[in-house]
Amino acid sequence: MYMWKKVAMTTAFAALAGTTAMASCGIDAGRVSIVGNEFPAIQTVAAAAAACGSDAVEVKSNLTADHQKINLAGMQGNPAEYTTAIIANSSIIALMNDDVIRPLDDLIAAHGADIPAKQLITINGKVMAVAFMANAQTLAYRADVLKEIGVEPPKSYEEMLAAAEMIREKGIMENPIGGAYAAGWNLAEEFVNMYIGTGGEFFTPGTAEVSINNEKGVAALEMMKSLTAYMNPDYLTHDSNGTQAEWEAGNVALMSMWGSRMGNLMDTEGSEPVVYENTMVGGPLMVGDSGVPATTLWWDGWTVAKNVSDEDATATFLAMKEGTGPSILNDTTMAEAVWMIDGYEPTPVSAGVFAAIAAGSQPYPMLPFMGLLHTAAGDNIADFLQGKESAEQALADIEAAYTAAATENGFLK
Amino acid sequence: MKHKTFFWFVLPSTLAMLLFIFLPLISIIVQSLYVAHDQVIVSVENCGPFGCTQSTMVDQEATEALKSGHPFGQFAGADIFLDRGHLAVAEVGQAWDGSQTWREFGAQMLNLPFYKAMSFTLTFTFVVTPLVILFGFAIAVAVNSAVKVVRGPLIFFSLLPMMITPLVGALILFWMVDARGIVGTALISLSGDPSLSVKASTPLMWIMLIVYGVWHSAPFAFIVYYAGLQTVNSDTLEAAQIDGASRAQRIRYVVVPHLLPLTTFIALMQLMDNFRVFEPIVSFAASAHATSLSWAIYNDLGGETRQLSSAAATSVLTVVCIIILLTPVLIRTWRDFGRK
Numbered sequence: 001m002y003m004w005k006k007v008a009m010t011t012a013f014a015a016l017a018g019t020t021a022m023a024s025c026g027i028d029a030g031r032v033s034i035v036g037n038e039f040p041a042i043q044t045v046a047a048a049a050a051a052c053g054s055d056a057v058e059v060k061s062n063l064t065a066d067h068q069k070i071n072l073a074g075m076q077g078n079p080a081e082y083t084t085a086i087i088a089n090s091s092i093i094a095l096m097n098d099d100v101i102r103p104l105d106d107l108i109a110a111h112g113a114d115i116p117a118k119q120l121i122t123i124n125g126k127v128m129a130v131a132f133m134a135n136a137q138t139l140a141y142r143a144d145v146l147k148e149i150g151v152e153p154p155k156s157y158e159e160m161l162a163a164a165e166m167i168r169e170k171g172i173m174e175n176p177i178g179g180a181y182a183a184g185w186n187l188a189e190e191f192v193n194m195y196i197g198t199g200g201e202f203f204t205p206g207t208a209e210v211s212i213n214n215e216k217g218v219a220a221l222e223m224m225k226s227l228t229a230y231m232n233p234d235y236l237t238h239d240s241n242g243t244q245a246e247w248e249a250g251n252v253a254l255m256s257m258w259g260s261r262m263g264n265l266m267d268t269e270g271s272e273p274v275v276y277e278n279t280m281v282g283g284p285l286m287v288g289d290s291g292v293p294a295t296t297l298w299w300d301g302w303t304v305a306k307n308v309s310d311e312d313a314t315a316t317f318l319a320m321k322e323g324t325g326p327s328i329l330n331d332t333t334m335a336e337a338v339w340m341i342d343g344y345e346p347t348p349v350s351a352g353v354f355a356a357i358a359a360g361s362q363p364y365p366m367l368p369f370m371g372l373l374h375t376a377a378g379d380n381i382a383d384f385l386q387g388k389e390s391a392e393q394a395l396a397d398i399e400a401a402y403t404a405a406a407t408e409n410g411f412l413k
Numbered sequence: 414m415k416h417k418t419f420f421w422f423v424l425p426s427t428l429a430m431l432l433f434i435f436l437p438l439i440s441i442i443v444q445s446l447y448v449a450h451d452q453v454i455v456s457v458e459n460c461g462p463f464g465c466t467q468s469t470m471v472d473q474e475a476t477e478a479l480k481s482g483h484p485f486g487q488f489a490g491a492d493i494f495l496d497r498g499h500l501a502v503a504e505v506g507q508a509w510d511g512s513q514t515w516r517e518f519g520a521q522m523l524n525l526p527f528y529k530a531m532s533f534t535l536t537f538t539f540v541v542t543p544l545v546i547l548f549g550f551a552i553a554v555a556v557n558s559a560v561k562v563v564r565g566p567l568i569f570f571s572l573l574p575m576m577i578t579p580l581v582g583a584l585i586l587f588w589m590v591d592a593r594g595i596v597g598t599a600l601i602s603l604s605g606d607p608s609l610s611v612k613a614s615t616p617l618m619w620i621m622l623i624v625y626g627v628w629h630s631a632p633f634a635f636i637v638y639y640a641g642l643q644t645v646n647s648d649t650l651e652a653a654q655i656d657g658a659s660r661a662q663r664i665r666y667v668v669v670p671h672l673l674p675l676t677t678f679i680a681l682m683q684l685m686d687n688f689r690v691f692e693p694i695v696s697f698a699a700s701a702h703a704t705s706l707s708w709a710i711y712n713d714l715g716g717e718t719r720q721l722s723s724a725a726a727t728s729v730l731t732v733v734c735i736i737i738l739l740t741p742v743l744i745r746t747w748r749d750f751g752r753k
Contacts, residue, residue: 072719096470097452120461121462131461185716206456235613236612237701299461363464393524401498405498410452410486
């Protein structure tokens with residue numbers, strides 16, 4: 001009798017252990033702690049990774065718009081507070097510069113043979129991140145307004161300006177162009193796009209020496225200023241949220257906007273049917289005759305912290321692999337992002353990002369000192385747009401501010 | 414007080430001051446004297462979903478070798494303080510040599526981040542501080558002469574701007590001055606200019622920030638003055654009244670002198686607070702029009718690459734500026750103290 005009981009108990013335990021192993025994505029033990037930005041696609045990833053948790057495996061996440069202010073500090077300790085950071089191609093740089101993330105090659109060899117090669121981000125021959133979604137700024141337009149003036153959706157900023165002039169002349173809208181031109185990060189991002197569109201190079205190749213004060217830089221700034229003439233006068237305070245609000249209020253007919261935000265523009269919330277039914281997504285816009293679209297390609301991906309035990313690193317790798325695996329795709333999550341996961345079917349919302357990739361757009365530069373140039377640009381373009389100084393002076397200011405910052409940070413002597 | 418008693422009496426606050434004031438000060442001063450190590454940059458090929466690109470990265474091993482044994486970074490002395498992001502000594506010299514008129518020189522100075530921030534910070538400080546004192550005093554006198562029953566609610570409403578979180582209070586005003594907000598629409602119909610926008614004009618944005626500053630801080634001055642008014646000697650007031658002094662004369666010759674020490678206190682606090690103006694600039698998304706030293710520190714730390722040394726240097730400059738600002742008030746307080 002006693003013996004029988006013991007056998008029964010053992011069987012029950014084995015059965016229990018079996019289910020745990022299934023729910024825990026093959027993780028025996030370890031700690032998974034995620035830090036990342038907060039929007040629906042990343043919430044989906046974090047929730048799927050959290051499903052791998054069990055008594056032996058702790059999975060927690062901290063998703064916040066301020067993730068960039070905490071991820072580096074949270075990964076510098078030993079052991080690191082965060083075992084993984086969800087980052088983009090601009091923000092991986094800060095983690096690379098301070099050497100807080102580990103190469104993933106050994107983990108991929110052991111556990112990740114099924115991750116498609118197109119998702120792997122390789123830096124100097126080592127896989128440093130696994131990308132799971134793509135993003136880019138492309139055209140959004142109001143089909144009804146363009147029909148009224150009898151114009152095809154613009155392919156370039158020059159065509160956009162011509163269409164905007166017609167819309168204003170016909171009295172349909174006073175300020176038909178929109179854009180996230182808020183001073184700071186957004187404005188700098190628009191400059192980066194426009195400067196790439198003119199075919200410009202930000203740095204002397206192979207060095208940290210900035211080289212934007214040239215005719216391409218002037219052309220990029222002049223085009224931005226021409227666009228602002230058709231924008232709401234408050235444009236320097238409009239970030240992506242503010243620009244979306246202008247669009248949904250029906251005040252804007254043409255703008256370059258993030259692929260990840262197109263879903264919000266086209267859903268039935270926040271705007272009249274005439275706005276959301278006529279909101280269409282186009283490809284990236286060109287500027288001048290360089291042949292390079294004036295946009296940058298972005299990916300979001302995950303990393304594994306360097307200062308964690310092998311057990312935690314393996315647990316993190318497996319949980320994040322599950323969190324960004326084909327199993328997370330369903331009818332709801334399909335529309336949340338342009339996923340790079342196998343099994344993703346493109347939707348109308350994502351047409352712009354695919355068009356941007358097909359048109360040969362460049363990825364946002366993954367350079368150790370790009371963040372410093374981005375900050376310097378964000379602080380010094382507004383004066384030019386407001387007519388307080390010349391384009392050359394603004395570019396000289398950006399270069400001088402960047403050079404001072406890069407010297408303080410050891411990139412320049 | 415015996416020395417021993419005095420020692421134990423001040424020990425807790427001395428420890429707190431060491432921990433929360435002295436040590437952070439030392440930390441920013443040290444940080445501001447060092448710059449990051451030279452970063453060894455190597456050319457690499459990066460590959461991702463969008464193809465491969467030639468790029469650069471920091472050579473961690475080579476950089477690590479430079480870093481070992483020097484945790485602070487490289488000693489730079491006053492270099493950071495003098496560079497373009499801060500006092501910009503070389504650039505100011507060039508502007509001085511290269512400009513024909515004061516106007517031209519001023520324009521070039523305002524193009525440098527430190528002086529641009531100082532121009533707004535000082536304007537804000539020296540306009541808001543006296544206005545706060547005036548409005549606070551006026552509200553306190555008005556509330557004090559109101560009927561007893563309504564005084565409670567009056568005090569409550571007068572204090573509201575101070576109770577609201579600065580960020581939220583500024584956001585409320587930001588929406589009200591939007592071209593489609595209540596204040597914005599009113600301004601447009603008053604001026605008759607449909608394209609008038611507070612957020613697009615630098616002078617209007619400065620005025621808006623100053624209005625916000627006064628609105629937010631006046632209750633502080635009010636509550637201090639109101640407490641002071643309760644201690645005014647009623648015998649003196651009555652005597653003045655019997656001597657035929659009007660209400661204005663009583664305020665001028667009895668109340669104001671009585672409240673003078675409080676005014677020094679409010680001026681001291683407000684000078685410090687207003688010099689650190691920060692929240693309204695963020696809430697109003699005003700950085701294209703107005704920046705302050707505190708905003709510059711936030712901007713240095715908020716980018717994708719944190720600029721710790723630059724932020725530390727700006728912090729030290731802020732402390733120095735506040736000491737300079739407060740010196741006249743402190744000297745005055747010291748003299749008053751000595752006279753008694």
